[in-house]
Amino acid sequence: MHIQVTPFDLQAWKEGNRHDYRAGWKGVSPEFGEITLTCPLPRTSPESLVSEVRGGRLPTASFEARGMHVEGMKLPGLNRSTLRVGDRVVYVERNRFGATLEQRALALRYAGDHYRLAALDKHGYVLTRAADDEDPGVTITVRETGRGKNRRLSVRAEGRAEGGDLSLALIFAGVDRSTLTQLGAVKAGLSRVTHFWTESQY
Numbered sequence: 001m002h003i004q005v006t007p008f009d010l011q012a013w014k015e016g017n018r019h020d021y022r023a024g025w026k027g028v029s030p031e032f033g034e035i036t037l038t039c040p041l042p043r044t045s046p047e048s049l050v051s052e053v054r055g056g057r058l059p060t061a062s063f064e065a066r067g068m069h070v071e072g073m074k075l076p077g078l079n080r081s082t083l084r085v086g087d088r089v090v091y092v093e094r095n096r097f098g099a100t101l102e103q104r105a106l107a108l109r110y111a112g113d114h115y116r117l118a119a120l121d122k123h124g125y126v127l128t129r130a131a132d133d134e135d136p137g138v139t140i141t142v143r144e145t146g147r148g149k150n151r152r153l154s155v156r157a158e159g160r161a162e163g164g165d166l167s168l169a170l171i172f173a174g175v176d177r178s179t180l181t182q183l184g185a186v187k188a189g190l191s192r193v194t195h196f197w198t199e200s201q202y
Contacts (some may be wrong), residue, residue, distance in 0.1 A: 002135060002160035006030045010170075012039065012151035025173060026052075032163060037153075038076055039174025046175050049076040051174030053167050059086035061167035063175050077176040078106075085110055096179075098202040104180050111164060117172060120179040127169040136158070140169040158189045 010027035025037040033056025041050045049070040054060040062084050064152055065076035083090040091109040098104040105118035114130040124143035131137035138159035146152050157166075 001164050002138075003031055005032075005140075005155075005157035005161045005166065007154070007156045010035065010155070010173075011154040012146075012149065012153075016042075025170075027153075029056060029155075029166070032058050032166060035170065037170055037174050046071050049073055051076055051171060052188045053170045053174070058163045058170075059084045061171040063171050069187070073176065075174060077178040078179055081175075083108075083171070085164050085171075090168065094180075101180070101182060106180070108168065110168060115168065117180075119177055122178065122181050125172060125177060127172070127182070129159075129161075129165055138165055140165060142169055142173055144173070 006029070008027060008029045008117045008156055010025035012023075013026050014021070014023035016022050020042050020044060024039045024040055026035070028034050035053065035055045037051070037053045037056060039051035041052055043049065047068055047070060048064060048066050050062055050064040052060065052062045063076050063077065063081060065073070065081045067080045069079065070076065078092075078094065081092070082189060087113060093107040094105075095103055101119055105116050108115040108117060113132070115127055116130075117125060117127045118141070119125050120141075123145070124141065127140045127142070129135075136159060138157055138161045140161065142156075142192045143154050145154060155166075155170070
């Protein structure tokens, strides 16, 4: 069911020790109840890194990156990743060679709907569900503010949203989105050039 979502904030949290460390965001949506984003979950394998959104009336969402490249990462990245909302896999496409924020936006497909996720900058992003014959779509803006213990995640929706929309928007707060930003695009481009040059020397 699509409903109007009252703006809400999630607060930064962390607990545990070096072997069972957990951190992320917690808060309450008036419409969807208590929400917890854990990013990342405690590791069960050195080659797997997972962030998860659960709670309230939201379908559980998880974002997992797998491979040797995740060992030194704090959050799962977009490479070799799997995104799930409820029992569905979300199909994700991106243009690695895009030069602008719009060109680097992710195209997502979930439950028959089409979405775009674009970075605003390194602290914020926007998820948009495209309009169709039955619904005018929705835009959800997520932005991190503050420092240290005062860090907050503000969530604002324009249009009527359902639980899946919100889960999909929130899970990306637990993902390394740097390659979607302008600076990330430059770094990724330099990395590719360096890699190709190194390969050509053999």
